[in-house]
Amino acid sequence: MLSDKLICETTPVDDQCFLLSFITGHYFGPDINLRRPEKSALQRVKEGLPPYSHSQLAGSQMKTTELERIYYYIVREADPSVVVSLHSLRQFLQGHFQTSNQVLKSAYPQFPDLFPPRLHPHALSDSQQKVIENVVFINSPDISFIKPEDIKRFKKLTGLESLALSRDEARHYTCATGTGSNGGSEQESTAKEEPPSVILHRPKKTRHINDLTDSDHLDPLCPKCKGPFAGMTCAPVGPSVTDMENRPDQELIPAMVYLPSQPTIEELENIVAATRSGFALTGSAAKARVGATVGRMDIGECNDSYLFRASLPGVKRDEREFSCEVESDGKVLIRGVTTTGEKTVSRHSQVFQMKTQNLCPPGHFSILFQLPGPVNPEHFSGKFCIDGIFEGMIKKAKQ
Known part of the structure; x- marks a missing residue:
């Protein structure tokens, strides 16, 4: 007031x-x-x-x-x-x-x-x-x-x-x-x-998931993509040549290279070889977004129920640390803990320094989203599959 x-x-x-x-x-x-x-x-x-x-x-x-x-x-x-x-x-x-x-x-x-x-x-x-x-x-x-x-x-x-x-x-x-x-x-x-x-909120001592991919938001429908490259995936590119010359000691922001034609396997291998810790995606993986994928979801509907699937790779399936709550107005809150994205990984008495960290950072997270309509929370069933997909089904509220 x-x-x-x-x-x-x-x-x-x-x-x-x-x-x-x-x-x-x-x-x-x-x-x-x-x-x-x-x-x-x-x-x-x-x-x-x-x-x-x-x-x-x-x-x-x-x-x-x-x-x-x-x-x-x-x-x-x-x-x-x-x-x-x-x-x-x-x-x-x-x-x-x-x-x-x-x-x-x-x-x-x-x-x-x-x-x-x-x-x-x-x-x-x-x-x-x-x-x-x-x-x-x-x-x-x-x-x-x-x-x-x-x-x-x-x-x-x-x-x-x-x-x-x-x-x-x-x-x-x-x-x-x-x-x-x-x-x-x-x-x-x-x-x-x-x-x-x-959608995603990070506790103060862990990184926000978007901090990892600030300049990597790929938009296959970007209205700025015209001409022969229309429909291709696009992303913000690095600074101009002048900017690069003015700051030689600074690292460039993430960038994307467009190829006017489909590269051969040899050309693709040469491109990857020219990078440090770089990698290439081909096939169906190349059509997806690069980076952390926690929180992506699909929602379906039939006559009396809603179905949703959330992508939760690297999330613990322990019931003590994972929960899904559904409210009658259709709001869904998922909480859990991720275990990926560490800077170092220990396996079999060996310690690996991770050269890339594209997976979700470790720590607690929450995901909040809205179903299309009101529901009956008493008729909710959920299943966290070993493939990292959490699937939930819930009855619609009676009108």
Whole structure:
């Protein structure tokens, strides 16, 4: 709930503070285990919910760049005078947003006021990307408790007709940021990192599965692929030749080489031989995505039931460490532990240093997805097969 201590005349700084607190307070909330639907930080304050502890949190990580993208997506149609620069936004996230007006300081909470650092620390992931722990994005917040005047003001400042957002558009939004009225032009881009997955959450001491394949998202239907290569798999390529010359001591980001014609076996062997620890895929394997595959799934439907299959390679089948919970609204939560992706592997008194780590990293994980409709949890059966496929079947709820 935003404070009633508002100054009489709205100023650009006042509007900036209002939007910062409104967006972070209503579109984000703590990622609490088994809490569905998620409640925003300000909704929890309004409802007087008790404080949560660290043990109740899911252990997820949100990249700071994702939060930045969402902010700039929401204010994309707003007047530049009410949009803060990227530098100022990051100050706000750290609780250091500067304003000389004491009333504004007490009226609008900063990010650490809503998400205490002891429960939501700012950290670096294993891939050296800035993350905030245990925070979840709520693209369609509950507005029943928000003051009508606050909703009206928010819509007027942002130009939005509704508070509901497209989750994918907000998380993938890219623009040259840092052009707000507070802090000058910085011309930084929040598009330098890929957004995190909304399916898989990693505890803080393990790597997010998407961190392993940030630049390897292959899109066989990419609209940018035209001409003779239309329909081929594509992925972001490395830096330009100029960039390579300017940074000879740095490793290149992952890249993909396109071949205009089908290579011979000898040509393919020569290409692989030119790489260090490289490998080639042929046949049906070449049609799939390269990298970690935990969490991919298929969902089927018949007259009275749903069937789903989840790919869980390298996941322990021990019932003490694996569970699948189904709620009546069709939400499915799978929890488990992966054992692959280690940097070293011991076998028969020998220790192997892994040259590649394309499998899922070791640690706890959770997968949350939604079935097409409501179900009857009492009529659920699941089977974890030795091929790494978990199959579940559940009856639909009677209408």
